[in-house]
Amino acid sequence: MGAFLLVLLLSFGCGDLCRDQAVAHYAWLFADAGYGHLPRERAGFLIREKDGTLTFAPWKVSDFASAHYRGGVPANTIALVHTHPDFASPWPSARDASVARRLALPVIVVSKDAVTVAMSDGTRRELFGRGWRRLR
Numbered sequence: 490m491g492a493f494l495l496v497l498l499l500s501f502g503c504g505d506l507c508r509d510q511a512v513a514h515y516a517w518l519f520a521d522a523g524y525g526h527l528p529r530e531r532a533g534f535l536i537r538e539k540d541g542t543l544t545f546a547p548w549k550v551s552d553f554a555s556a557h558y559r560g561g562v563p564a565n566t567i568a569l570v571h572t573h574p575d576f577a578s579p580w581p582s583a584r585d586a587s588v589a590r591r592l593a594l595p596v597i598v599v600s601k602d603a604v605t606v607a608m609s610d611g612t613r614r615e616l617f618g619r620g621w622r623r624l625r
């Protein structure tokens with residue numbers, strides 16, 4: 490009951506970005522990035538299909554420290570999601586914030602300790618804190 494209430498409080502106002510389906514995609518992506526232990530980022534687009542289902546379109550795996558993407562943003566994309574490795578800050582970087590502004594999309598950072606987001610209006614916030622992987 491306590492955990493349920495906490496989830497309700499945490500998810501207040503963050504809508505689709507905090508839904509169980511979204512968290513499942515964050516967890517999958519984070520697992521694919523070696524749970525933050527590998528020196529690479531993984532990334533992809535969070536998409537809200539017409540029926541409301543949240544799907545995920547991962548970018549190609551990159552062995553480099555930062556994920557890259559060339560091409561258009563898929564239709565119905567509601568956020569860009571990427572991982573940060575353990576040694577990096579769990580907060581969006583200045584570059585993440587500028588991408589959010591440029592694409593007019595939230596840029597979500599998935600890391601060991603938190604799921605945070607850079608909004609297109611320049612604000613940054615925490616969606617989930619430590620232990621977020623247990624929320625699924």
Ligand SMILES: [Zn+2]
Nearest residue numbers: 581582585598
């Ligand atoms: Zn980043």
